[in-house]
Amino acid sequence: xxxxLVDIPCKSSIENWVQKCGxxxxxxxxxxxxxxxxxxxxxECMVIGQERMFAILGVKTNKExxxxxxxxxxxxxxxxVKPSWSGEQITESLQKVGEKMGKKADYIICDGGSNLGxxxxxxxxxxxxxxxxxxxxxxxxxxxxxxxxxxxxxxIAQTKFKEVMKDTSYLTPPRQRAIARFMxxxxxxxxxxxxxxxxxxxxxxxxxxxxxxxEHIDLVEELDGVFDASNKILKVLKNxxxxxxxxxxxxxxxxxxxxxxxxxxxxxxxxxxxxLEQEKVKLPNEKTIWNAxxxxxxxxxxxxxxxxxxxxxxxxxxxxxxxxxxxxxxxEKPKINIDFKVALExxxxxxxxQWNQEHLIENQIIRRRKILKI
Numbered sequence: 001x002x003x004x005l006v007d008i009p010c011k012s013s014i015e016n017w018v019q020k021c022g023x024x025x026x027x028x029x030x031x032x033x034x035x036x037x038x039x040x041x042x043x044e045c046m047v048i049g050q051e052r053m054f055a056i057l058g059v060k061t062n063k064e065x066x067x068x069x070x071x072x073x074x075x076x077x078x079x080x081v082k083p084s085w086s087g088e089q090i091t092e093s094l095q096k097v098g099e100k101m102g103k104k105a106d107y108i109i110c111d112g113g114s115n116l117g118x119x120x121x122x123x124x125x126x127x128x129x130x131x132x133x134x135x136x137x138x139x140x141x142x143x144x145x146x147x148x149x150x151x152x153x154x155x156i157a158q159t160k161f162k163e164v165m166k167d168t169s170y171l172t173p174p175r176q177r178a179i180a181r182f183m184x185x186x187x188x189x190x191x192x193x194x195x196x197x198x199x200x201x202x203x204x205x206x207x208x209x210x211x212x213x214x215e216h217i218d219l220v221e222e223l224d225g226v227f228d229a230s231n232k233i234l235k236v237l238k239n240x241x242x243x244x245x246x247x248x249x250x251x252x253x254x255x256x257x258x259x260x261x262x263x264x265x266x267x268x269x270x271x272x273x274x275x276l277e278q279e280k281v282k283l284p285n286e287k288t289i290w291n292a293x294x295x296x297x298x299x300x301x302x303x304x305x306x307x308x309x310x311x312x313x314x315x316x317x318x319x320x321x322x323x324x325x326x327x328x329x330x331x332e333k334p335k336i337n338i339d340f341k342v343a344l345e346x347x348x349x350x351x352x353x354q355w356n357q358e359h360l361i362e363n364q365i366i367r368r369r370k371i372l373k374i
Contacts, residue, residue, distance in 0.1 A: 003340060015319075017344060019352050022321030024343035025328060026355075029058070029075045031101055037061035039128075040097065040105045041074070041294050042116060044085050045301040051316050051361060053081050053304075054090070055323075056097050057297055061106045063241030063289045069296050072330040072337075076323060077101070081316045081360045090119025098123075107282070109294045112137055126282060129275070130294040131237040132183070135230045138271040140182040142264050148219045155212040156188060168209045171195070171202075186227040192220045222265050229257040233272065234293075242292035247280050300326070318356050 009017075038058050045053040056078035059069060077097045082089065098104050107126045110116040111133035120127045143149045153176075160172045174187045195213050202210070213220070233250045240246050254269050254276075261269055283290065300323055307319070328337045 003344075016349070016352075017340075018325060019318055019321040020347040021338055021340060021343045022324040023352055023355055024347045025324040025338065026076060026079065026321065029077055029100070031058075031075075033060060034058060034101065037106045038101060039291055040077070040094070040108045040125075041291070041297050042090070042094075042108060042110045042119075043294055043297045043301070044113070044116070045304070051081050051083060052085055053079070053301070053316050053320065054085050054093065055079050055297060055300065056093060057300070058097075058101070058105075059291055061290065063243075063291050066239055068238045068293065069291055070331050071296060071300065071327045074296060074327055076327060079320060079323065079359060081320075083361065085115055085119075087115050087118025087122060090115060091122030094119060094123040094125065107290060109291060111294060128242065128282060128290060128292060129279060131234055131242075131292045132295060134275055135234065135272060136182040136185075138275060139185070139226065139230070139268060142268045142271065143182075143223070146264060148216065152216040152219050155216065156192075159210060159212060163209050166209070168206050171206060171210065185223070186231070189220060189223045189227055192216070193224050196220065222263065225257065225260065226265050226268055229253060229269065230272070238293045238295065241289040242279055242283065243289040244280065244283065244286045246289075247276050250276055316360055318352060318360070320360070321352070321355070 037060070039061050041057040041059060043055060045055070055076060058075040058077045059073060063069075064073070077100065078093050080093065094105075094108070104123075105125060107128045108120050108123075109128045109130055110120070111130045117127065156173050156176075160175075163169050163172050173191050174184070176184065176188060192213050195210055196217060199207065199210070199214065232253045236246050236249050236253070240249075251273065254273050257269050258266070279292070303326060304320065304323060307322070325336075325338065329335075330337065
């Protein structure tokens with residue numbers, strides 16, 4: 001950190017220093033890199049305790065490089081916690097960010113959350129659909145009411161439940177998400193495909209336990225093709241951005257898929273092509289290359305959840321100030337772009353206390369202690 005320390009500081013000092021650095025970065029965003037325009041990536045972290053953390057990330061308007069966006073390319077422009085977020089509250093947060101930046105965002109990336117959509121509409125902003133959520137949504141629209149899928153999903157859930165305490169448990173399918181299940185359904189299909197490929201190598205008990213998979217071979221093969229095509233499209237959009245050129249590349253992928261598509265998969269690819277056309281209309285011209293993925297904000301929330309205290313009653317604590325620090329870590333270089341000395345000298349404990357009062361809400365651990373006097 002360039003502080004020339006003689007002794008290793010205690011845990012509490014390090015915790016305070018990290019929060020001070022996070023606070024300094026949050027209060028002094030580097031807006032100079034957005035002279036040519038900026039986009040926003042927004043999302044809310046679903047229910048931590050009884051709280052929802054809403055974040056707004058800034059990113060350069062034009063996509064740079066041929067890799068998916070990383071945290072060091074973003075700036076946390078807003079980070080707040082409430083029990084719930086309405087469209088009006090999101091609009092207000094977006095307006096405050098616009099005032100801070102001196103102009104409106106060129107576009108706003110988010111998933112299909114209704115409150116997020118209302119917030120963007122109130123802000124009169126242009127929404128760019130997060131490609132991952134949008135393709136998963138189209139997949140769900142096509143397959144969620146399909147009797148074959150319902151039967152397959154039920155069989156997988158029952159198998160996982162029945163075999164969890166048996167010798168065959170090591171082969172049980174991956175856990176499915178309770179919400180946005182189609183976001184990780186490809187993992188289950190990949191598991192089923194591998195089980196079918198190696199079925200003859202299983203012993204009798206294992207074959208009996210997972211015999212239900214053989215009843216769904218056609219659906220597994222169909223969805224395997226769907227996810228193979230969607231992964232190819234997502235790779236193009238996440239790595240190279242949204243542009244006239246990448247949309248044509250995605251259409252080429254869809255044309256190849258159409259040649260072998262049948263049944264519902266043909267309906268699915270037509271919806272994906274329609275989605276691509278709708279996004280193309282939003283682009284100003286042929287030279288435009290925008291970001292099209294909100295994965296980075298999901299990664300940010302995931303990082304927070306993986307490091308916060310296990311007790312769900314803790315909710316969102318001042319530890320949230322570590323998130324701005326992460327945006328200064330370049331994954332391609334062993335470098336942290338923070339002037340620690342300035343950050344620590346210009347940030348006081350009273351600043352942290354005020355930030356907590358303005359951005360966080362009283363978590364349930366504190367409420368519990370007050371009531372039970374623990």
